[in-house]
Amino acid sequence: MKLWIKLTATLTLALAVFGLSGARTAQADSHTAFITRLSKPVLQASKKYHLYGSVMMAQAALESDWGTSTLSTEANNYFGVKGTYSGQSVTMSTSEADGSGQFFNTMAQFKSYPSLQASINDYAQTLRDGTTWNPFLYENTWRENATSYTEAVDTIAQHYATDTNYASKIETIIAEYDLTSRFDDTTSNSDDATTTKITPGVSYATDKGTATIKSGSIKLYQQVPGPSVDATSSNTSALAGKKVTIQQRGIIKSSQTIWYQIKSGSTTGWVQLTDLLNLQESH
Known part of the structure:
Protein backbone atom coordinates (compact mmCIF):
# COMPACT_ATOMS: atom_id res chain seq x y z
CA MET A 1 0.00 0.00 0.00
CA LYS A 2 2.81 2.43 0.90
CA LEU A 3 4.49 1.70 -2.45
CA TRP A 4 1.23 2.37 -4.29
CA ILE A 5 0.75 5.64 -2.43
CA LYS A 6 4.33 6.67 -3.22
CA LEU A 7 3.94 5.81 -6.92
CA THR A 8 0.61 7.66 -7.07
CA ALA A 9 2.13 10.74 -5.42
CA THR A 10 5.12 10.66 -7.79
CA LEU A 11 2.86 10.36 -10.83
CA THR A 12 0.61 13.18 -9.60
CA LEU A 13 3.62 15.43 -9.06
CA ALA A 14 5.03 14.59 -12.49
CA LEU A 15 1.70 15.35 -14.18
CA ALA A 16 1.45 18.64 -12.28
CA VAL A 17 4.97 19.65 -13.32
CA PHE A 18 4.28 18.64 -16.92
CA GLY A 19 1.02 20.58 -16.90
CA LEU A 20 2.68 23.67 -15.48
CA SER A 21 5.51 23.44 -18.01
CA GLY A 22 3.02 23.02 -20.85
CA ALA A 23 1.03 26.03 -19.68
CA ARG A 24 4.17 28.16 -19.52
CA THR A 25 5.20 27.05 -23.00
CA ALA A 26 1.75 27.86 -24.38
CA GLN A 27 1.85 31.29 -22.72
CA GLY A 53 9.63 50.71 -29.92
CA SER A 54 10.48 48.41 -27.02
CA VAL A 55 8.44 50.59 -24.67
CA MET A 56 5.50 50.77 -27.06
CA MET A 57 5.47 46.99 -27.51
CA ALA A 58 5.73 46.26 -23.78
CA GLN A 59 3.04 48.80 -22.95
CA ALA A 60 0.71 47.33 -25.58
CA ALA A 61 1.26 43.89 -24.06
CA LEU A 62 0.59 45.12 -20.53
CA GLU A 63 -2.41 47.32 -21.31
CA SER A 64 -4.12 44.75 -23.56
CA ASP A 65 -3.12 41.69 -21.52
CA TRP A 66 -1.23 40.42 -24.56
CA GLY A 67 -4.13 41.14 -26.89
CA THR A 68 -6.78 39.30 -24.87
CA SER A 69 -8.53 42.21 -23.13
CA THR A 70 -12.07 43.10 -24.18
CA LEU A 71 -10.93 46.61 -25.01
CA SER A 72 -8.35 45.32 -27.51
CA THR A 73 -10.51 42.59 -29.05
CA GLU A 74 -13.67 44.69 -29.41
CA ALA A 75 -12.29 48.21 -29.87
CA ASN A 76 -8.72 47.66 -31.17
CA ASN A 77 -7.55 49.77 -28.23
CA TYR A 78 -4.19 48.33 -27.16
CA PHE A 79 -3.04 51.15 -24.88
CA GLY A 80 -6.10 51.88 -22.76
CA VAL A 81 -6.44 55.33 -24.33
CA LYS A 82 -9.49 57.20 -23.06
CA GLY A 83 -11.68 59.54 -25.11
CA THR A 84 -13.05 59.23 -28.65
CA TYR A 85 -11.46 58.48 -32.02
CA SER A 86 -13.24 59.93 -35.06
CA GLY A 87 -16.31 60.12 -32.83
CA GLN A 88 -16.11 56.44 -31.84
CA SER A 89 -15.81 55.16 -28.27
CA VAL A 90 -16.80 52.38 -25.89
CA THR A 91 -17.61 52.58 -22.19
CA MET A 92 -16.04 49.88 -20.05
CA SER A 93 -15.07 49.11 -16.48
CA THR A 94 -11.44 49.82 -15.68
CA SER A 95 -9.17 49.31 -12.70
CA GLU A 96 -7.47 52.42 -11.33
CA ALA A 97 -5.14 52.96 -8.38
CA ASP A 98 -5.60 55.62 -5.72
CA GLY A 99 -2.84 57.63 -4.12
CA SER A 100 -1.93 54.78 -1.77
CA GLY A 101 -1.69 52.20 -4.55
CA GLN A 102 -5.03 50.53 -3.77
CA PHE A 103 -7.05 49.50 -6.83
CA PHE A 104 -10.73 50.25 -7.44
CA ASN A 105 -13.06 49.75 -10.41
CA THR A 106 -14.72 52.59 -12.29
CA MET A 107 -16.47 53.14 -15.63
CA ALA A 108 -14.66 55.14 -18.31
CA GLN A 109 -14.98 56.07 -21.99
CA PHE A 110 -12.26 54.65 -24.23
CA LYS A 111 -11.33 55.27 -27.85
CA SER A 112 -12.60 52.73 -30.37
CA TYR A 113 -10.26 52.25 -33.35
CA PRO A 114 -10.96 50.79 -36.80
CA SER A 115 -7.71 48.80 -36.74
CA LEU A 116 -4.63 47.79 -34.76
CA GLN A 117 -2.53 50.14 -36.88
CA ALA A 118 -4.78 53.09 -36.01
CA SER A 119 -4.42 52.33 -32.29
CA ILE A 120 -0.62 52.22 -32.46
CA ASN A 121 -0.32 55.34 -34.60
CA ASP A 122 -2.71 57.34 -32.43
CA TYR A 123 -0.85 56.40 -29.26
CA ALA A 124 2.51 57.25 -30.82
CA GLN A 125 1.15 60.63 -31.86
CA THR A 126 -0.16 61.15 -28.32
CA LEU A 127 3.37 60.69 -26.96
CA ARG A 128 4.73 63.09 -29.59
CA ASP A 129 1.96 65.73 -29.37
CA GLY A 130 1.14 65.56 -25.66
CA THR A 131 -2.14 67.02 -24.48
CA THR A 132 -4.07 70.17 -25.30
CA TRP A 133 -2.88 71.72 -22.03
CA ASN A 134 0.72 70.53 -22.33
CA PRO A 135 2.09 69.50 -25.75
CA PHE A 136 5.43 68.61 -24.12
CA LEU A 137 3.99 66.33 -21.43
CA TYR A 138 5.71 63.26 -22.86
CA GLU A 139 8.80 64.92 -24.32
CA ASN A 140 11.08 62.73 -22.21
CA THR A 141 9.83 59.68 -24.11
CA TRP A 142 11.27 61.10 -27.37
CA ARG A 143 14.49 59.45 -28.44
CA GLU A 144 16.21 62.80 -28.88
CA ASN A 145 15.53 63.54 -25.19
CA ALA A 146 15.62 60.14 -23.47
CA ASP A 163 -0.32 51.90 -10.94
CA THR A 164 2.74 52.51 -8.75
CA ASN A 165 4.36 49.34 -10.15
CA TYR A 166 3.72 50.32 -13.78
CA ALA A 167 7.36 51.06 -14.64
CA SER A 168 8.68 47.79 -13.23
CA LYS A 169 6.00 45.81 -15.10
CA ILE A 170 6.95 47.45 -18.41
CA GLU A 171 10.69 46.93 -17.82
CA THR A 172 10.13 43.27 -16.89
CA ILE A 173 8.41 42.60 -20.22
CA ILE A 174 11.15 44.43 -22.13
CA ALA A 175 13.86 42.40 -20.44
CA GLU A 176 12.07 39.04 -20.63
CA TYR A 177 11.49 39.28 -24.38
CA ASP A 178 14.67 41.23 -25.23
CA LEU A 179 12.66 43.99 -26.89
CA THR A 180 15.51 46.51 -26.90
CA SER A 181 17.58 44.58 -29.44
CA ARG A 182 14.53 43.97 -31.60
CA PHE A 183 13.04 47.46 -31.59
CA ASP A 184 15.60 49.99 -30.34
CA ASP A 185 18.87 49.18 -32.09
CA THR A 186 20.27 51.50 -34.74
CA THR A 187 19.17 49.27 -37.61
CA SER A 188 15.54 49.23 -36.52
CA ASN A 189 15.41 52.98 -36.06
CA SER A 190 17.82 54.33 -38.65
CA ASP A 191 16.65 57.22 -40.80
CA ASP A 192 15.45 56.51 -44.31
CA ALA A 193 13.79 58.52 -47.06
CA THR A 194 10.41 58.50 -45.33
CA THR A 195 11.60 59.18 -41.79
CA THR A 196 11.67 62.75 -40.56
CA LYS A 197 13.96 64.43 -38.09
CA ILE A 198 11.47 65.36 -35.41
CA THR A 199 11.08 68.97 -34.29
CA PRO A 200 9.47 69.56 -30.86
CA GLY A 201 6.24 71.53 -31.05
CA VAL A 202 5.35 70.20 -34.51
CA SER A 203 2.40 67.91 -35.21
CA TYR A 204 3.25 65.38 -37.95
CA ALA A 205 1.02 63.35 -40.25
CA THR A 206 1.65 61.04 -43.19
CA ASP A 207 0.50 62.84 -46.31
CA LYS A 208 0.82 61.51 -49.85
CA GLY A 209 0.35 63.60 -52.97
CA THR A 210 2.02 65.88 -55.47
CA ALA A 211 2.74 69.58 -55.92
CA THR A 212 4.72 71.98 -58.07
CA ILE A 213 7.50 74.14 -56.64
CA LYS A 214 6.95 77.82 -57.32
CA SER A 215 9.36 79.73 -59.56
CA GLY A 216 12.49 81.39 -58.18
CA SER A 237 16.38 77.36 -57.64
CA ALA A 238 16.98 73.88 -59.10
CA LEU A 239 13.50 72.79 -58.03
CA ALA A 240 11.71 75.80 -59.53
CA GLY A 241 8.71 74.69 -61.57
CA LYS A 242 9.33 71.00 -60.87
CA LYS A 243 6.64 68.54 -59.88
CA VAL A 244 7.48 66.87 -56.54
CA THR A 245 5.93 64.15 -54.41
CA ILE A 246 4.61 64.83 -50.91
CA GLN A 247 5.69 62.52 -48.09
CA GLN A 248 4.63 64.16 -44.83
CA ARG A 249 2.97 67.24 -43.42
CA GLY A 250 4.06 69.12 -40.32
CA ILE A 251 2.17 71.91 -38.55
CA ILE A 252 3.96 74.17 -36.05
CA LYS A 253 1.49 74.27 -33.16
CA SER A 254 2.34 77.74 -31.88
CA SER A 255 1.91 79.50 -35.22
CA GLN A 256 -0.14 76.92 -37.18
CA THR A 257 2.38 77.27 -40.02
CA ILE A 258 2.13 74.35 -42.46
CA TRP A 259 5.19 72.56 -43.89
CA TYR A 260 5.57 69.66 -46.33
CA GLN A 261 8.30 67.10 -46.76
CA ILE A 262 8.87 66.84 -50.51
CA LYS A 263 10.94 64.53 -52.71
CA SER A 264 12.31 65.07 -56.21
CA GLY A 265 14.73 62.43 -57.46
CA SER A 266 17.36 62.06 -54.74
CA THR A 267 16.49 65.42 -53.14
CA THR A 268 14.35 65.39 -50.00
CA GLY A 269 13.54 68.28 -47.68
CA TRP A 270 10.92 70.46 -46.05
CA VAL A 271 9.31 73.51 -47.65
CA GLN A 272 6.63 75.86 -46.48
CA LEU A 273 3.13 75.64 -47.94
CA THR A 274 3.63 79.04 -49.58
CA ASP A 275 6.41 77.53 -51.75
CA LEU A 276 4.02 75.04 -53.37
CA LEU A 277 1.57 75.32 -56.24
CA ASN A 278 -1.13 72.88 -57.46
CA LEU A 279 -1.02 70.89 -54.24
CA GLN A 280 -2.88 67.58 -54.57
CA GLU A 281 -3.16 65.57 -51.36
CA SER A 282 -4.34 61.95 -51.14
CA HIS A 283 -3.61 61.27 -47.42
Missing part, protein backbone atom coordinates in the same frame (compact mmCIF):
# COMPACT_ATOMS: atom_id res chain seq x y z
CA ALA A 28 5.32 32.01 -24.10
CA ASP A 29 4.15 30.98 -27.57
CA SER A 30 1.11 33.26 -27.40
CA HIS A 31 3.25 36.16 -26.19
CA THR A 32 5.75 35.61 -28.99
CA ALA A 33 2.90 35.52 -31.51
CA PHE A 34 1.59 38.82 -30.09
CA ILE A 35 5.00 40.48 -30.49
CA THR A 36 5.32 39.17 -34.04
CA ARG A 37 1.86 40.45 -34.97
CA LEU A 38 2.56 43.97 -33.65
CA SER A 39 6.19 44.19 -34.80
CA LYS A 40 5.69 45.91 -38.14
CA PRO A 41 3.23 48.64 -37.02
CA VAL A 42 5.25 49.31 -33.84
CA LEU A 43 8.49 49.64 -35.82
CA GLN A 44 6.82 51.96 -38.33
CA ALA A 45 5.32 54.20 -35.64
CA SER A 46 8.47 54.28 -33.50
CA LYS A 47 10.60 55.26 -36.51
CA LYS A 48 8.17 57.92 -37.69
CA TYR A 49 7.77 59.58 -34.28
CA HIS A 50 11.28 58.80 -32.94
CA LEU A 51 10.09 56.76 -29.94
CA TYR A 52 11.35 53.63 -28.22
CA THR A 147 19.08 58.58 -23.40
CA SER A 148 17.60 55.12 -22.75
CA TYR A 149 14.26 53.36 -22.82
CA THR A 150 14.15 53.42 -19.00
CA GLU A 151 13.81 57.22 -19.03
CA ALA A 152 10.89 56.88 -21.43
CA VAL A 153 9.29 54.27 -19.15
CA ASP A 154 9.65 56.52 -16.10
CA THR A 155 7.95 59.40 -17.93
CA ILE A 156 5.03 57.24 -19.02
CA ALA A 157 4.64 55.76 -15.55
CA GLN A 158 4.57 59.25 -14.05
CA HIS A 159 2.03 60.80 -16.41
CA TYR A 160 0.09 57.93 -18.03
CA ALA A 161 -0.63 55.34 -15.34
CA THR A 162 -1.89 55.29 -11.77
CA SER A 217 14.70 80.40 -55.29
CA ILE A 218 13.23 78.65 -52.25
CA LYS A 219 14.57 77.47 -48.90
CA LEU A 220 14.80 73.70 -48.50
CA TYR A 221 15.12 72.56 -44.87
CA GLN A 222 16.44 69.31 -43.41
CA GLN A 223 13.66 69.43 -40.82
CA VAL A 224 10.82 71.76 -39.87
CA PRO A 225 12.37 74.91 -38.34
CA GLY A 226 10.27 74.90 -35.17
CA PRO A 227 10.32 77.23 -32.14
CA SER A 228 13.31 75.50 -30.52
CA VAL A 229 15.19 74.27 -33.60
CA ASP A 230 17.46 76.26 -35.89
CA ALA A 231 17.11 73.88 -38.83
CA THR A 232 19.73 73.77 -41.56
CA SER A 233 18.47 75.08 -44.90
CA SER A 234 19.79 75.66 -48.39
CA ASN A 235 18.65 78.14 -51.02
CA THR A 236 17.87 76.43 -54.31
